[in-house]
Each structure stands twice: as C-alpha cells, then as structure tokens.
Amino acid sequence: MQANITLYHIEDHQLFVEGIFSLIGKEAGITWLGSANNATDGLKEVxxxxxxxxxxxxxxxxxNGLETAQKILNLLPHTAILILSMESSRDLIRKCTKLGILGFLPKTTDKQSLLDAIHSIYRKEPVFPEIQEISKEIPTGLNMLSKREKEIAFLIARGFTSAQISEKLFLSLLTVNTHRRNLIHKLKLTNTAQLSAWISKLMEEEL
Incomplete structure (x- = not known):
C-alpha cells in the first residue's frame, strides 16, 4: 500500500511555490498541507x-534554511527535510548532513527527481548530490552572479519577460531591466537575446 506523505513548503518566492505545487501538489501519495513565505510563519505551521x-x-x-531546519529538528526530530537551493557547495552539504537534514537538491531539478527524493527521505534514506558533481549543480558561468541575478537569470531562461519577472519577484520594471543589463555586462555578452540563449543552454545542460 502506497504511503500518504504529508508535505509542507517554506519558500519566499511565490512563483517557485506555485511551480512545485503544479508538479507534485496533487500527486498520488502526497498530501500538500500548505506553504509559507518566511521561516517564522513556516515554523509555526510546521x-x-x-x-x-x-x-x-x-x-x-x-x-537561512540551515537555521530553520535546526529549529524544526529540535522540536520534530523525525521530520524529513529537503533543502532546495540555487546555491551548493561541499561545505553546505556537510552542514546539512551534520544537522540531520536528509536531502538537498538544486532548484533546477526535474519532477521525477524531486518525487524520488521526497519518497527517499520519507523512508529516512538520505538524498545528496555526489561530491564530485556538486560544482556542476549551478552552471559555472553563473557562479559570479548575486542571488537576485541568479533568480532573474532562472526566469529569463524559462522565457519570462521583464514585465512578468517584475510581477513575480515584486520588483520594479526598472530594477529588472537594470539586472538584465548587469547580467549582460558580467557575462560579457552583447544583448538580451544572447543572454537568454546562453542561460537556456547552460540550464539545459544541467537538467
């Protein structure tokens, strides 16, 4: 008999929450309990x-996620936690395992890998990228970018316009366009078309 896994999501970007829910929110064997956009509210609900x-x-x-996870595990030690992030490093993986976090995946992971990870950590089977593959989780050329620039690059790669990014990330259109220009400059490209193509290619290689 298939287990019914209850699941809660703590994530500050509504776009990503909606994306995860659309992928697995109604999946058989998973009951979506809700989401929170900050650690304080998320902890209360968890x-x-x-x-x-x-x-x-x-x-x-x-x-940050590690502090939040530690508070959850101090109160609910049997809860299985899966960290989702655009950042990864050997040090971060080590900190996750030391705290008792059972899984870590990049936000670019596909639906099946996410589902497999959820079922694995529910069974208390750890899910972490191989150490030798950690450096490949974020395309190399994106390592020089700030968190916000990576978020915008992530959306550009999926075909979002500046206006759509502005709405999804609650930024002004001017701010989004400034980030686009900074991305082009940092990555030594010529225009937005090159930026979109370059990021899309890298993301595809990582999926």
Missing part, C-alpha cells in the same frame, strides 16, 4: 501540522 516532509528554501528573508 509545528502545528507536523508534516512528514518539509521542502525548505535555503535563502529566506528572516532566517
């Missing part, structure tokens, strides 16, 4: 609902 699995963003506005 303690109240006591889900089997928590999907947790590493970057949150009020507390």
């Amino acid at each position: 303690i109240r609902l006591q889900p089997d699995v928590v999907l947790l963003d590493y970057f949150l506005p009020d507390m």
